[in-house]
Amino acid sequence: MRIDLFDFDLPPDRIALRPASPRDSARMLLVDGDRPFQDRTVRDLPSLLRRGDVLVFNDTRVIPAQLEGMRGEARIGATLHKRLGLRQWQAFLRNAKRVREGDRIDFGADVTAIAGPRDEDGCVTLDFEGDEPVELLLERAGRMPLPPYIASKRPTDERDRSDYQTMFAREDGAVAAPTAALHFTPELMARLVAAGIGSETLTLHVGAGTFLPVKADDTDDHRMHAEWGRIDAATADRLNAVRASGGRLIAVGTTSLRLLESAADESGIIRPFADETRIFITPGYRFRAVDGLMTNFHLPKSTLFMLVSALMGLERMHAAYAHAIAQGYRFYSYGDSSLLLP
Known part of the structure; x- marks a missing residue:
């Protein structure tokens, strides 16, 4: 399909720079089949789902994966993308x-790395010097890797260390938050x-590739970045x-959905999974594992807008986004939510 079919106009003032407070006070657009759109809030979720439904969360934890350093007189920015070894990471470099x-990059706070080879995606391998765990180095020298559309409008600050982390975060390794779950609070979970609605967690370490623009003109020519995920047998x-038993699986976030679909076989049975996935979901895809999706509002021409269009229909999602823009919904990572029920 042509990439421009997934384009739409978004006023810049719709991009949220801070999350709603409290988190579950965010607005939520209900898109339920072909029924009229409903303007609700995240707090309404218990009344919008059925007893026996299960919400599936991603328990990945965002690491402070953004570094600023110097190579000689040149200023270098690095966003860690994927762990390759104990002290080795792939990174996108500015x-x-x-x-x-072979160049040495000094990131300050006694954190240095040697640049290795560059792969076909443009990532550079960084070998961190010393014997401290890289996670400790990042806590000392790194910043939370806010999406470019937020970071370009304001500096990252201490609030982002908690704001850009979900209440489910346990497994270190993500360089972007599974933002649909940012709306949840212990009170909402209770x-x-x-209401008889269950929850489960899985792990997909979200990579920086999620923010990269689609440069191809057709979906057939786009190559997804790999991300590592795990669903255990139990x-x-x-x-x-x-x-x-007749319950529905509602993925909280496109990351949970992508992992569930990667793990499901042709008959819709979810198998244990511990591997990388490059699954790219576009209209025409037959969903195997999920019955609904809770997700924020995504960028024009992004792989995530393609995914929600595959779930609900392209025309339907263009109408939903037009409604959200007209009604003043806040977009992107710190923005409002939607509940999509095909």
């Missing part, structure tokens, strides 16, 4: 033309339990039991 293989069994 001002990468000034870095050659109300969901009381979790897979419980998820399959939910659907077998």
